[in-house]
Amino acid sequence: MADETRDKKDSKEAEKKAAKSSAKKAVKAVAKKATKKRTSKKAEAKAPAKPKAAEKKVAPELIAAPVVRASARYVRIAPRKARLIADQVRGLHIEKARALLQFSPRGAAQDIQKLIDSAAANAENNHDLIGDEMKVSSITVDEGPTLKRYRPRAQGRATPIHKRTSHIAVALTPVED
Secondary structure, rough: OOOHHHHHHHHHHHHHHHHHHHHHHHHEEEEHHHHHHHHHHHHHHOOOOOOHHHOOOHHHHOOOOEEEEEEEEEEEHHHHHHHHHHHHHHEEHHHHHHHHOOOOOOHHHHHHHHHHHHHHHHHHHHHOHHHHHHEEEEEEEEEOOOOOEEEEOHHOEEEEEEEEEEEEEEEEEEOOO
């Protein structure tokens, strides 16, 4: 009796394996046909193409200006406070932005000034551009993780303290003369 159940299990497993292998073969055959159709369509599409000499050249005005980026993550300033400074600097020439940030009384101004200086250094070292001839094309301040602390209060209570962090990203582009 035990031999009969084993034989039945073995025959069922053999049938399952045969079904799987035939299904795999069918899928492979369909995939081969599809790739043959794609390659033949590509060959047909390439045949009537125009010669390369007749292609239009791209005008120099249509070539995008290089964008130089720098970012500072986990900066210990609340995003709401940093956005006040970022809004003042956005779109300014880099020299005007540095002057504004240097004399700003806000704490976020120093972090943003360091970031803009870093982006200008990236422009000089990585992209062979002049760092002082750039403008702040975009600056974003996103919220980072919040550090949660608690302060003891009267009658055994505790109140939460949220120490917020920011992710600041700056993009500079060359100034058009």
